[in-house]
Amino acid sequence: MSEAAQTLEGWYALHDFRTIDWTAWKLADEGERAIALDELQSFLSEWQSVEDNKQGSTAFYSIVGQKADFVLMHLRETLDELNALENAFNKTTFAQFTIPAHSYVSIVELSNYMAPPGTDPMQSPEILARLKPILPKWNHICFYPMNKRREGNDNWYMLSMEERRNMMRSHGMIGRGYAGKVKQIITGSVGFDNWEWGVTLFAEDALQFKKLVYEMRFDEVSARFGDFGEFYVGNRLTDEKLQQLFSI
Numbered sequence: 001m002s003e004a005a006q007t008l009e010g011w012y013a014l015h016d017f018r019t020i021d022w023t024a025w026k027l028a029d030e031g032e033r034a035i036a037l038d039e040l041q042s043f044l045s046e047w048q049s050v051e052d053n054k055q056g057s058t059a060f061y062s063i064v065g066q067k068a069d070f071v072l073m074h075l076r077e078t079l080d081e082l083n084a085l086e087n088a089f090n091k092t093t094f095a096q097f098t099i100p101a102h103s104y105v106s107i108v109e110l111s112n113y114m115a116p117p118g119t120d121p122m123q124s125p126e127i128l129a130r131l132k133p134i135l136p137k138w139n140h141i142c143f144y145p146m147n148k149r150r151e152g153n154d155n156w157y158m159l160s161m162e163e164r165r166n167m168m169r170s171h172g173m174i175g176r177g178y179a180g181k182v183k184q185i186i187t188g189s190v191g192f193d194n195w196e197w198g199v200t201l202f203a204e205d206a207l208q209f210k211k212l213v214y215e216m217r218f219d220e221v222s223a224r225f226g227d228f229g230e231f232y233v234g235n236r237l238t239d240e241k242l243q244q245l246f247s248i
């Protein structure tokens with residue numbers, strides 16, 4: 001049997017994708033729309049204070065294309081907190097104007113492929129910060145789920161630790177070329193959702209997503225072993241953009 005990589009886990013993640021029910025939104029009177037937006041604002045400030053207290057983080061982005069209209073990505077200490085947050089949000093008037101489009105449940109994960117042997121990663125402030133990250137306020141988000149292939153000669157889970165580590169090193173080197181341009185949050189979802197990982201990327205320039213993902217396609221770990229789900233890409237919903245989005 002191959003040796004399993006050791007993983008460290010941080011905050012739980014919920015990616016909550018919604019479509020806006022424009023028909024209902026336009027039919028609602030101005031008062032009802034104002035109540036809905038006020039309620040959304042108070043939830044956003046509540047989530048901001050959770051983030052200020054470093055007990056979680058939330059990102060809010062519009063989504064381009066027909067797969068969804070926006071995503072709320074929440075990070076919290078426990079699955080219970082994520083569930084409570086989701087239910088509270090669903091009870092709002094605002095949520096009545098949304099239709100669930102997609103969701104993804106996972107947990108922030110770091111593996112030990114690159115860890116120097118004999119060190120305790122939990123003593124490193126840098127590692128701890130990566131396990132419980134405050135999501136960047138960058139202009140764009142990209143999300144997709146992925147698996148490592150398990151087919152014939154391309155079975156990731158049958159490779160030795162050394163083979164996998166070598167490939168992950170090369171993967172990391174490509175990623176490092178995008179330092180300052182793309183920030184990645186890898187969340188593990190084995191046992192939680194339909195794929196093995198969620199990949200969430202943030203960038204100020206959306207084009208850097210294409211450059212990075214394309215370059216990685218040529219790297220062995222992605223070329224031979226990467227299977228990908230649906231891609232979602234979007235723009236950060238600042239207060240101003242939010243107002244524009246819902247004004248009719």
Ligand code: VOV
Nearest residue numbers: 110111113114172175176178182184186197199213216222
């Ligand atoms: C900004 C770019 C960037 C950088 C610097 C980076 C680096 C690293 C390092 C150093 C490590 C290993 C240690 C750890 O931290 O776990 C990883 C791990 C991982 N990655 Fe990565 N990755 C990036 C970016 C990045 C992308 C764009 C993708 C999607 C792949 C693609 O083809 O679309 C990805 C995937 C993953 C996955 C699924 C894992 C876990 C694999 C496992 O088997 O456990 N990743 N990644």
